[in-house]
Amino acid sequence: MTNIQKILEIGLEEYLEKNKTVGYKQKVIKAIKNCKSDKLGAHKYVCDECGYEEIAYNSCRNRHCPNCQTGKKLKWIEARKEEVLNIKYYHVVFTIPSEIYNIAIQNQSKIYKIMFKASAETLQELAEDEKYLGGEIGFFSIIHTWGQNLMYHPRRTNRTRKMGRKRRRFFHTCKSYVKKI
Numbered sequence: 001m002t003n004i005q006k007i008l009e010i011g012l013e014e015y016l017e018k019n020k021t022v023g024y025k026q027k028v029i030k031a032i033k034n035c036k037s038d039k040l041g042a043h044k045y046v047c048d049e050c051g052y053e054e055i056a057y058n059s060c061r062n063r064h065c066p067n068c069q070t071g072k073k074l075k076w077i078e079a080r081k082e083e084v085l086n087i088k089y090y091h092v093v094f095t096i097p098s099e100i101y102n103i104a105i106q107n108q109s110k111i112y113k114i115m116f117k118a119s120a121e122t123l124q125e126l127a128e129d130e131k132y133l134g135g136e137i138g139f140f141s142i143i144h145t146w147g148q149n150l151m152y153h154p155r156r157t158n159r160t161r162k163m164g165r166k167r168r169r170f171f172h173t174c175k176s177y178v179k180k181i
């Protein structure tokens with residue numbers, strides 16, 4: 001049993017009595033709670049040579065489950081490391097005001113597409129502007145939907161590769177510009 005499963009075991013019932021949870025959250029909670037337990041069935045490994053057998057409980061494979069996603073996450077990080085160039089990158093974060101979180105959480109697909117488009121266009125537009133960089137930049141972008149406190153906080157983070165001579169000024173300006181949106 002993982003730490004998060006222990007926490008769910010101790011406090012879930014009381015939490016559900018006091019808090020209303022929407023359908024998709026209930027689905028995630030159930031998946032994490034039952035991950036690698038007898039509730040999801042099991043499979044058997046058998047050694048071809050000595051016949052040794054071992055039973056392993058099935059994983060939930062839910063994308064929010066820390067138990068299941070650690071391996072995937074590490075593979076993803078390794079794959080990104082292959083793509084990045086051996087140069088300095090900047091971390092640029094775009095977010096939305098907390099006042100519209102309720103609208104965002106009910107229209108997640110649309111809002112995340114808008115955030116991606118707006119952040120990509122903003123970076124490209126500022127980079128191309130002769131006042132700032134006057135050149136092209138390369139970047140990759142990731143959506144984060146929850147903060148470390150597990151509260152909803154959608155933001156798109158970009159790893160931006162600097163190019164061009166005016167890069168320091170560009171990134172300073174970019175930061176100020178983003179704050180003003």
Ligand SMILES: [Zn+2]
Nearest residue numbers: 035060065068
């Ligand atoms: Zn799992």
